[in-house]
Structure formats: structure tokens, C-alpha cells
Amino acid sequence: MAHRRPATGRVSTLSEAKASSRAARSRQLCRSRRKAVSCSGAAARQSCSRATWTWSDYALEEAGRLTHPLRYDAETDHFVPIAWDEAFERAGAALRSVADPNQVEFYTSGRASNEAAFLYQLFAREFGTNNFPDCSNMCHEATSVGLPKSIGVGKGTVTLEDFDETDAVFSFGHNPGTNHPRMLGTLREVSRRGKPIIAINPLRERGLERFQDPQAPVEMVTLGATPISSAYHLIKVGGDLALLKGMMKALFEADALDMAAGGAGLLDREFIHMHTSGIDALRADIDATDWDAICRVSGLSRDAIESIARGYWTAPRAIFCYGMGITQHRHGTETVQQMANLLLLRGNFGREGAGICPVRGHSNVQGDRTVGITEIPTEHFLERLDRAFGITSPRAHGHNAVEAIAAMRDGTAKAFIGLGGNLAVAISDPQTTFPAFRKLDLSVQIVTKLNRTCLLTARESLVLPCLGRTEIDVQASGRQAVTVEDSMSVVHASRGMLKPVSDTLRSEPAIVAGLARAAVPNSVVAWDELVADYDRIRDKIEEVFPDFYDFNERVRVKGGFRLRVGASQRQWDTPDGLAHFLVTELPLDVEREGHPYLLTTIRSHDQYNTTIYGLNDRYRGITGRRDVVFLNADDLRELGLEHGDRVDIVAGERELRGQTAVAHDIARGSIAAYYPEANGLIALDEHDHASGTPSYKSTPVRVRRAA
Incomplete structure (x- = not known):
């Protein structure tokens, strides 16, 4: 008979105590291990690949910071410290030995700054490839791919100030209490203004229900909290596309009734006429979509869907926020586009208090894309990059994350460089991914701490420890600052204030430059000059991307500056200069036989x-x-x-x-x-x-x- 736990939310069992004991032992091991990964000789040889592989991801995190470059020694099955020059030479020799530059995968985490990411893409393109698997491939790529076809830009269109003016916020598929805690303060203020926040999520999450602000003395003293959601709908996993089509169906029906009664209708017809195309095809598609199918796929009743839609059309200005509960689906791109459709129907772009707000996780996942981390670069961008540096970039499209793992699995990828992140664990299908990494000739991981991807050793495996963003970064010209771009397209500077945990650490830009010099001995890029003063990197970013005009001056202003987002001004950067209503079928394959x-x-x-x-x-x-x-x-x-x-x-x-x-x-x-x-x-x-x-x-x- 199966052992049953007490019917409480806490799931408290004897095994919990055992787990706590194991965690305590792991922490004890980790405390001793901090020396193992930080020093040389006998202590460093404790960092054994087979031994550390058995550690949990939690224990690996608890092990602390890396302080010296490490190389995996297969004969002893240990990571051993090496000098930076040797690390660069080993990596460079392995990269120079590949038969084709497209056999190398250049992965980027959103943790990387604009300066590091820009140098990284420059390195890869001078080397000869557009292979840029990126953390965005696993989170908001549906936004980056879907929205440009709808509104001409793969970014959100709202600012934080828009939340001060909005009449309603709709929260789709994200949990700000855990994943975006800074956003809770913004939602709290919307709620305190008496404006509705409609939450649509498969799980009931406390952070979407109420929020106790630690900076609000009354709430802290009284143990009170501000309600967040005025309505909460438990949608079935994968049902958001159906809900959005249902909301449009309810809106079209209510619009027709209002017109028949002599009203002006609920659609923004002037906006639709001046700024969009495809309304007739969308209306025909929605009319042909059956209510029964909408309700079955969404898991919501027709009354519930009509209630959500009513909350939308009665709000003069509305913001749609969403997270990876929307994008990480087989139909994520189409779902994002249907969200844009619904906003376009009432002209909720390009005015205060309205728009679309994809909420991203990593601090610079959006900025990395902006400065060139993409496997599908435009010709315009490549021309400007080549002119700025005197290189000839490759034109063929490269690999995204899934394609990179497939190439490693198939043996066509020979080397992997990771600028941060933990791709082998982040990507799906470890049964395929882990063996694929072990087939590589070269693996280079630029990280602050060991993670499981570091332990998937290749023929030559190097772990290169970098400064954290909170640490002081000193280069030849003095202390440096880096920049990041947030979900609102605001670029601001970040300057580390803490003493580095080790004098041997190097910054991400310096590590990228070291790898580039070793891999491309005849490089025409002045790597040393760029790394000596990050202002020079930003000057080059400005030269390649005109939206960064006066980059160094503007980023020194408190709060930074916002990049141009055309749709925020009703400027649609599409081939015909219009926003597009896009049609998609309702996915009826969300359940498979025998898998209910x-x-x-x-x-x-x-x-x-x-x-x-x-x-x-x-x-x-x-x-x-x-x-x-x-x-x-x-x-x-x-x-x-x-x-x-x-x-x-x-x-x-x-x-x-x-x-x-x-x-x-x-x-x-x-x-x-x-x-x-x-x-x-x-x-x-x-x-x-x-x-x-x-x-x-x-x-x-x-x-x-x-x-």
C-alpha cells in the first residue's frame, strides 16, 4: 500500500527531516568546498567531476564563488586551477582547430551586460558564425518572433508611468510574487487607485492575490496587505489562446448589439481604419470559432469569459501583462499575437495607460537581443557592424537553443561557449542534452559559480570565473560601469560597489576579449582598447545601433533613457507600415490520447x-x-x-x-x-x-x- 502523507498543504513527513539533514550535510560539504574551487593543489583536486555530479543543484549553488580558472583533467577526474593565459590559449587552439566556424555554439545568458553581449556577438561573427542559442529562446522568444509581425517590434509598449494612468490591468500567465517581485509594488499602486486587476492563471498564487509592502509601515505594523487581483480566473493549462479568442468573440457580439441599439460600438473604428489591416479576416475567423470549443480548451465557462471581456471593453485604457505562462507553449507565438489582436481592436496601443507588457525575468535578456545576440540577423544590422569594425560577418542564419542541442547530439557541433547561464539544465530533454554536451571537443563556461553544465565535461573543458555585476570592475582607464535594458526598454547603468571575492577574477568583457584574441589571432578588432574603457564599447554600440544615439551621455543621467519603441507612438515598423490582425486556428490538440x-x-x-x-x-x-x-x-x-x-x-x-x-x-x-x-x-x-x-x-x- 502506498504511503500517504497528512492532508495538509505543507506535506510534512519524516522524509522532510531527512531532506533537511541532507541539506545540512551538503552545506557542510559546500563550506569546505569553497576552498576547493578557490585555491590550487591538493584542495582543488577535491572538486572531482564524478563526486560533484551527485550533488543537487541546490548544493552546487551553496558551494560558493569560483575564484580561479579551472580545467578538467580527465586522467584524475578533477578540475584543476590554471592561469588565465593558458586557459585562453587552450580555448583558442580548440576553436582554431574546428573545420567550420558553424561547428561552434555561442550561448548567451540574459545576465550578460550590453557591453559583454555586444563584444560576444562581434567575436562570434568575426570568427564566422551566427550560432547564437540564447536564454530568450527558452522564455520570451514568442514575443520576439510574434509581436514584430503584429505591431512591428518584439518588445513591450508600456512604461511604468502607464500603470499610473491605466484603467485596468490583465495579468496572464505569470506569478509576480515569486518571479517578478518588483512588479508587485506597481500592481499594488494600481489596486490602491481602485482600478481592477484581472488575474488569469492556472494556479492560485498568493502574490497575485495580495501583497504586503515591506516599505509600507502601516502594513508591516498591522500585518495588513493590499489586495492585488479584483478577479481571479483559474484557466486550464494551455488555454490562453482559446480565452483570447473567446474575449474577441464576446467583444464582437457586444459591439454588434451596441451598434444595433444606436450606439457607437465598442471597437475603435477610427484607429482600426487608420493603423491596421486584416480586420475582416479576423472577424470571419472569430465568427467561425465555436463557443463550446473555446470553453473546453480554456477550461472556463462562457459566463466567465464574457465577464473578463466585459472588464476589458469597459476600461477606456487597458494593459495586458504576461509571462512565460503564455510563451512556453507549442502555440506561444500565436497566443501573443491574439493578445495583440485584442488590444488593437480597442486602440490600446500608443496612448497613455495602455499597451502590451511582456514581463521578462533576467535583468538583460531584452538588452542582449537589442545589441546583436540573434541567430537571424538582418542585413541592415550586419552591414553596419561590418562597416564599424572592418569585418565580414557571415550571412547564413545560425542556431537557436533547440537547434544547437540537436547539432551537438548529431555530432555536427564540436564546441560550446557559454556566456553565463546553465543551458544543459535550463533546456528541455536532459536525456538528449546531457550526452550531447559530453560529445563536444570543447566546452567553455563563463560563470560565477559551478553549475551542472560545467560538469558535463568535453574533451577540453574550461570554467572561467567572472566578476559579478555588484563587484567593482577596474580596467586600464579606471572603474567601469555596464548597462542593461529592462522590460520597459529603459537602458540604465550598473556600477559594482563591492570588493571582488578574488583579485584573479576578470570581467565578462575582458574574458570575451581574451577568447577572441586567442581564437582569431589576426583579428582586426582593437580588443584591448575596447576593454580598457567601456565608453569605447558604448561608442561602437551607438555606431551600429542608431537608437543608442548619445549613449554615454544619456546613460549617465539618473534613471537612464528609453529606447525607441515605434508602436508606443503608433509607428508600425512593418513592411507596409501598418499593425496587423493575425489569424490562427484554435488548437484542439492540447490533449493527446491517453494523456488527459x-x-x-x-x-x-x-x-x-x-x-x-x-x-x-x-x-x-x-x-x-x-x-x-x-x-x-x-x-x-x-x-x-x-x-x-x-x-x-x-x-x-x-x-x-x-x-x-x-x-x-x-x-x-x-x-x-x-x-x-x-x-x-x-x-x-x-x-x-x-x-x-x-x-x-x-x-x-x-x-x-x-x-
Whole structure:
């Protein structure tokens, strides 16, 4: 008989105490290990690949900062310290030996600054490839791919000031309490102005319900909190596209009734006539979409959908916010485009208090794209880059993240350089990804701490420790600042104030330059001059990207500056100069035979992307563990299961075994498990066909009692 846990949200068991004990032992190991990765000789040889592979991702994070370059020694199965010059020479020799530059994958994490990312793309293009798998491929690529076809730009159109003027905020598929905590203050002020915030999410999340502001003395003293959502709808996982089509159907029907009664209608007809194309095709598509199908796929009743739509058309100005609950689906790109359709119908672009707001996670995932990290560069950009540096960039499109892993799997990629991040764990399908990394001739990881991707050793594996952004960065001209771009397209400077943990650390721009000099001995780029003074890097960014005009002057102004976003001024940077209503069919394949549930992966509160800071998820009542799956209580009963039972999650031939079932307020037909632990259920070829984003949040599965 399966062991059952007490029916409480906390899932408290004896195994929890064991887990805590293991965590304590891990922390003890990690404290001793800080020396292992920081020094040389016998101590460093403790950092053994096989031994560290058994550590949890949490234990790897707890191990602390790296302080010296490391090289994997296969004979002893240890990482050993080496000098920077030797590290660069080894990496350069391996890169020079590849038969084709397109056999190298240049991965970028959104942690990288604009300056580091710009130098990195310059390095790769002078080397001869456009292979740029990027963290954006796994999060908001649907935004980057979908919105340009709709409104001419793959970015949000709102500013923080727009939230002061809006009449309603619609929050789709994101959990600001855990993933975007700074946004809670903004939503709190919207709520305190008495404006509605409509939350649409498969799970009920505390951060979308109420917020206690630590900077509000009254709330802290009284233990009070500000309500966030005025309405909360538990949509079925993968049902957002259906909801959006339902909202448009309700809007068209209400518009027709208003017109028939002698009213002006609910659509912004002047805006549609002057600024858009495709309205007739959209109306025909929505008219042909059946209400029963909309309700079945979304998991919401018609009354609920019409209520959400009414909240939209009664708000003179509305903002749509969304996160990866929208983009990480097989139909993520189309969903983003339908969101744009709905906003266009009422002219909610290019005016105060209205627009679209994709909420990104990493501090500079948007900026990396802006300064050239893309596998599909435009000819205009490449021409300007070549003219600025006297190089000849390759023109063929490169690899995104999924394509890079496939090339490594197939043996056509020979080398991988990671500018931050933990790609092997972040991407789907570890069954494919992990062996693919081990087939490489060269792996270079530019990181602050060890992660699991570092441990997937290639023939030549190097770990190059870099400064953190909070640390003082001194180059030949003195202390330096770097820049980042936030989700509102605002570019601002960041200057480290803390003493580096080691004098041997180098900045990301300096490491990129060192690799470039070693890999391209006859480089025409003045790498040393650029790294000596980051103002020179910014001058070159301005030369290549005109929107960065007066870059160094403007970024020194408090708060920085906002880049041009054409759609914010009703300027549509599309081939015909218009915004486009785009049509897509309602996806009816969200469930597959024998797999009646849709799985979404989620982060815990003590987690940032793949980085596990702790084993608690306090807002969901989980303590000391991550081996849980959240299900609707009625679904549990239907399965003959109870809260606390051990279950397996099955996706085809893939299984995640021995999870603890937790009854949670989640939409029926939906289940949730932690990322990245559940990534093994998602095959590499399960992704959005347009953006290439893995379908982390729409995997058909079945649930069975564990043996």
C-alpha cells in the first residue's frame, strides 16, 4: 500500500527531516568546498567531476564563488586551477582547430551586460558564425518572433508611468510574487487607485492575490496587505489562446448589439481604419470559432469569459501583462499575437495607460537581443557592424537553443561557449542534452559559480570565473560601469560597489576579449582598447545601433533613457507600415490520447531560473523538498488518489517517478511540477514551431499511483 502523507498543504513527513539533514550535510560539504574551487593543489583536486555530479543543484549553488580558472583533467577526474593565459590559449587552439566556424555554439545568458553581449556577438561573427542559442529562446522568444509581425517590434509598449494612468490591468500567465517581485509594488499602486486587476492563471498564487509592502509601515505594523487581483480566473493549462479568442468573440457580439441599439460600438473604428489591416479576416475567423470549443480548451465557462471581456471593453485604457505562462507553449507565438489582436481592436496601443507588457525575468535578456545576440540577423544590422569594425560577418542564419542541442547530439557541433547561464539544465530533454554536451571537443563556461553544465565535461573543458555585476570592475582607464535594458526598454547603468571575492577574477568583457584574441589571432578588432574603457564599447554600440544615439551621455543621467519603441507612438515598423490582425486556428490538440492532463513547470519561491537558493516554497506550503506535483483535489479523487500519495507522471515513454501528490487550487485537467526537475518529460522536438521555445508549460501527461 502506498504511503500517504497528512492532508495538509505543507506535506510534512519524516522524509522532510531527512531532506533537511541532507541539506545540512551538503552545506557542510559546500563550506569546505569553497576552498576547493578557490585555491590550487591538493584542495582543488577535491572538486572531482564524478563526486560533484551527485550533488543537487541546490548544493552546487551553496558551494560558493569560483575564484580561479579551472580545467578538467580527465586522467584524475578533477578540475584543476590554471592561469588565465593558458586557459585562453587552450580555448583558442580548440576553436582554431574546428573545420567550420558553424561547428561552434555561442550561448548567451540574459545576465550578460550590453557591453559583454555586444563584444560576444562581434567575436562570434568575426570568427564566422551566427550560432547564437540564447536564454530568450527558452522564455520570451514568442514575443520576439510574434509581436514584430503584429505591431512591428518584439518588445513591450508600456512604461511604468502607464500603470499610473491605466484603467485596468490583465495579468496572464505569470506569478509576480515569486518571479517578478518588483512588479508587485506597481500592481499594488494600481489596486490602491481602485482600478481592477484581472488575474488569469492556472494556479492560485498568493502574490497575485495580495501583497504586503515591506516599505509600507502601516502594513508591516498591522500585518495588513493590499489586495492585488479584483478577479481571479483559474484557466486550464494551455488555454490562453482559446480565452483570447473567446474575449474577441464576446467583444464582437457586444459591439454588434451596441451598434444595433444606436450606439457607437465598442471597437475603435477610427484607429482600426487608420493603423491596421486584416480586420475582416479576423472577424470571419472569430465568427467561425465555436463557443463550446473555446470553453473546453480554456477550461472556463462562457459566463466567465464574457465577464473578463466585459472588464476589458469597459476600461477606456487597458494593459495586458504576461509571462512565460503564455510563451512556453507549442502555440506561444500565436497566443501573443491574439493578445495583440485584442488590444488593437480597442486602440490600446500608443496612448497613455495602455499597451502590451511582456514581463521578462533576467535583468538583460531584452538588452542582449537589442545589441546583436540573434541567430537571424538582418542585413541592415550586419552591414553596419561590418562597416564599424572592418569585418565580414557571415550571412547564413545560425542556431537557436533547440537547434544547437540537436547539432551537438548529431555530432555536427564540436564546441560550446557559454556566456553565463546553465543551458544543459535550463533546456528541455536532459536525456538528449546531457550526452550531447559530453560529445563536444570543447566546452567553455563563463560563470560565477559551478553549475551542472560545467560538469558535463568535453574533451577540453574550461570554467572561467567572472566578476559579478555588484563587484567593482577596474580596467586600464579606471572603474567601469555596464548597462542593461529592462522590460520597459529603459537602458540604465550598473556600477559594482563591492570588493571582488578574488583579485584573479576578470570581467565578462575582458574574458570575451581574451577568447577572441586567442581564437582569431589576426583579428582586426582593437580588443584591448575596447576593454580598457567601456565608453569605447558604448561608442561602437551607438555606431551600429542608431537608437543608442548619445549613449554615454544619456546613460549617465539618473534613471537612464528609453529606447525607441515605434508602436508606443503608433509607428508600425512593418513592411507596409501598418499593425496587423493575425489569424490562427484554435488548437484542439492540447490533449493527446491517453494523456488527459496538461503539465506546466513552475519555479518555487526560493528559486531563480535554474538556480535553487532553498528547498522551501512558502507561498505554496512546501517545506524542505521539491519532489512534488500539484493537482486539483477533484482530479485526485477521480484518480483514486489522496493528498500525500506517491505518483508517477508519464509523458509517452518518459516518466518522472515517485512524486508526492499535493492537492492545490489549480484548474481541473492541469498539473504542475517543479522546473527543472520535470524537464525530462519534455522531448527536444516538443516546442513552438515558430519560436523554437520548448513546451515547458503544455506537456500532455497521465498520472498513475507509484509502485
